[in-house]
Amino acid sequence: MPKKPDLSMIGQKYNMLTVLELSDKRNSYGRRLYKCRCDCGNIKYATRANLLRGEIKNCGCVYRRPKKDLTGMRFGRLIAIEPTKSDKTRLTIWRCKCDCGKETFVRSHDLLSGNTQSCGCLQKDKVKELYINGTAPSKLKSQKPRSTNTSGVTGVWYDENRGKWAAEIMFQKRKYFLGRFDEKINAVIAREEAERHIYGPFLEWYKEAHPEQWKS
Secondary structure, eight states: OOOOOOOTTTTOEETTEEEEEEEEEEOTTSOEEEEEEETTSOEEEEOHHHHHTTSOOSSSGGGSSOOOOOTTOEETTEEEEEEEEEOTTOOEEEEEEETTSOEEEEEHHHHHHTSOOSSSHHHHHHHHHTOBTTBOHHHHHHOOOOTTOSSSSTTEEEETTTTEEEEEEEETTEEEEEEEESSHHHHHHHHHHHIIIIIHHHHHHHHHHOHHHHHO
16 A cells, blocks of 8 residues: 655745645655745755755755855955865855965855965964064973873983983973983973973063963
8 A cells, every 4th residue: 555645744844945745746766756945935846854854955045145256355364366166065265365475275264254364374473473582481381291202291201222211301492401310200300400490580581571471
């Protein structure tokens, strides 16, 4: 006995589609299609499963909306010059000129949302601002060990060739070797002493000279 068609969906709305009637049209699998009206006014046909699962949400009109003309508009350090092609998400990619002189290609969404504001030079400049004479005070304050660090203390590691714990410290692009020790605790103490003598005066100066950055 053939399955009774589901008419309960008529009049219901699924995303942007309102079901008008169960049509005589069928898809390639022989399933009946519902005739629906999209919010934009166009007609779209879809199966019950298409609608309930959200596989079809509109007639496709959202992909045909007029694209905003960004020509000549500024986004941070970027000036949009011209649209090129669209990516897989159907967002237009714009050729842009950066204030530094370089050209770059950016998706319209990233320009409008503010995700991209330069060719990359803005991020580099922000990183440079963190450093004074080759040293970033914020990094000295945190001193978090790198992911490759196995001792749990920055600048301390186990020298397998000599069977000893070694300690070192880096400051203003110069590395200071602090020695090798039989016990890890002695290497840690050497590192801490070096931080007090080398980092201490610099951080005190920075705290007085740049109080706002110190608090951040």
